[in-house]
Amino acid sequence: MRQVEVAIEKLANGGAGFGRCDGKAFFVPFTAPGDVARVRITCEKKSYAEGELIELVSSSALRVKPPCPVFGICGGCNWQHVEYSSQIMEKTLIFADLLWRAARISPETVLPLLRAPEPYGYRSxxxxxxxxxxxxxxxxxxxxxxxxxxxxxxxxxxxxxxxxxxxxxxxxxxxxxxxxxxxxxxxxxxGDDESxxxxxxxxxxxxxxxxxxxxxxxxxxxxxxxxxxxxxxxxxxxxxAEHLSYRISGNTLPGGSEKTLFFSKDAFSQINYQQNMQLIRVVSDFAALTGKEKVLDLYCGNGNFSIPLADKAAHVTGFEGYEPSIADARKNAEWNGVTNISFHCSDSAAAVKKLAAARETFDVVVLDPPRNGAAEVMHHIQALNADRIIYVSCDPATLARDLGILKKNGFQVINIQGVDMFPQTYHLESVTLLTKS
Structure with a gap:
């Protein structure tokens, strides 16, 4: 395959460096903004090409030495070669650009990404x-x-x-x-007790x-x-033992008490406990609870958001389709002495339809769907008459699709807070606050 020289301008969604050569867009993994790279073309289409880094003609000032000897060979990381502050900036720009292109969400609503206190050694x-x-x-x-x-x-x-x-x-x-x-x-x-x-x-x-x-x-x-x-x-x-556990410290939420949450062997848990605290804090800030609100938590898992939010809500109702996680959530509520909460095993889309048919209403709806998003929920959620919707997402593409549906149904995006749950990769977690237009 032929080789070309590409000046890398920025990082792209998917992790590759982006540049142009002869008017064509090039995507080259393991390059950094400011690199000039000699690239072997591995895939060429009419409007873009993909390439493999052969050598650096000149190196970016943003480059650092990766600590892992198999970085670039192993698929576990994308960006160990990029200085961490630059990762944060690039990830924020990629996220904002994707939301604008896919759903015309103003970049001004996207807040700077919350960086991880420990960009290495974080995966639990x-x-x-x-x-x-x-x-x-x-x-x-x-x-x-x-x-x-x-x-x-x-x-x-x-x-x-x-x-x-x-x-x-x-x-x-x-x-x-x-x-x-x-x-x-x-x-x-x-578990955070090292189990x-x-x-x-x-x-x-x-x-x-x-x-x-x-x-x-x-x-x-x-x-x-x-x-x-x-x-x-x-x-x-x-x-x-069947379960592991992690703590939510008392200072995660103002006025909150320390919680211990258990999760069973096959159940979901966030991979980064420190950043999970940030995620919970952002959800709580966006919810702005005063003690009078009814809160609905969809895809609630083991109660990661439900149980901390119950400290500030009148009542929290959680729905989760995976039975072991609902069992964990109920155990967690009992273990932590939380009584103003109820958990139900149900597919979240089916739950929303049933609640809407019964004319149930909520002040705040929180949802944390899997990577494929919550398109079906989006079409029925307005019937719950919530003042605030807080959407936690691990996939910007499905988030953009779902926010587009909510915008058409009368909601407006107020703020979107990214959280760097996965340093050294292009992945991120985000929390979006929407209110009625």
Whole structure:
């Protein structure tokens, strides 16, 4: 493939550097704004091209040395080569530009991204791919655009130390396993008390033999407090507790009390506990509760927002479609002595339709949907007559789509606060406040 020289102007959604050559847009991974790069073209279309960095003709002043020796090979990170303050600025600009292009949301509503206090060592949950060949186990992330596992060399720079400290033990455990070739993934999660839970994903027929082996080797690491085996969408305990937990400190919300929230082995939890505190604080600020409001929390999970908000609300109602998470939410309410709250197991779209049909109303609606968004909810949410809608999103594209629907249905975007939940990557979390037009 032919090579060209590209001056990189900025970072783009998806993580690549963006520049132009001969009037054509170029996207080049692992470049930085200010680089002049020699690029091998890997894909060329009429209006744009994608390329591979061959060498730097001149380096950007924004470049830093990545701490990870497999950065650029491993698909776990995009931006370790870019100074962190510049990551924050670029991520804010990318986010604002996407919202303007997709939904004509004014960039003035997008607040500067809230940076992470620790841009490395923050991940408290990872899903590591496993490849066993020649008696050796590779444990890591896929190479970009492939299913080749890149072995983590000692530790992962963005993962919490307590998880990293289990990796060598887990490699040894896999290499002695009766059926290592059928183990595809290991899920590792950490509670903020440093408890570690491991789920071994096994696809073979010898699940009973593998389970017995894991039980016999339960002491391979004193850091691992619980272990499970997942086989054909069923997760079975090998040893240890069913739940992990994290705390929401008392100073997260003014006048709030410290909370401890539990989540079960297969349930969702935010990967960055420090930034989760920021997320809760922003949601609370946008809700502006006075103690008189009825709050609806859709896709409520284990009560991550519901339970802190209950300190300032008259009543909170939560809906979640995953039964184990609703069980966690109810346990969390009881554990923390929160009584002005109720949780219901239901698909959120079905719940909104039912509430609307019953002419139920709420003062504030909070929703935190999965990556595919909440388009169906958007078409019915106006019937709940809420003064404020607070939309928590992990995907700017589906957020833009859903905000466009809400705008057509009589709501206006007041503020959008990004939170850098995933430093060294192009991903972000955001909280949007909407009110009635």
């Amino acid at each position: 949950r990872v899903q590591l791919k496993v490849n066993y060949q020649g008696g050796k186990t590779r444990l890591g992330f896929y190479r970009p655009k492939s299913h080749q596992v890149v072995d983590i060399p000692g530790h992962c720079a963005i993962t919490h130390k307590s998880i990293n400290d289990t990796l060598e033990s887990l490699r040894l455990l896999m290499e002695g396993c009766p059926d290592p070739g059928n183990i595809s993934q290991i899920d590792i999660a950490r 570690i839970s491991v789920i071994v994903n096994h696809a073979g027929a010898s699940v009973a033999e593998v389970s017995e082996y894991l039980l016999q080797h339960r002491e391979i690491s004193d850091l691992i407090g619980s272990m499970f085996i997942r086989h054909k969408n069923s997760t079975t305990s090998i040893f240890g």
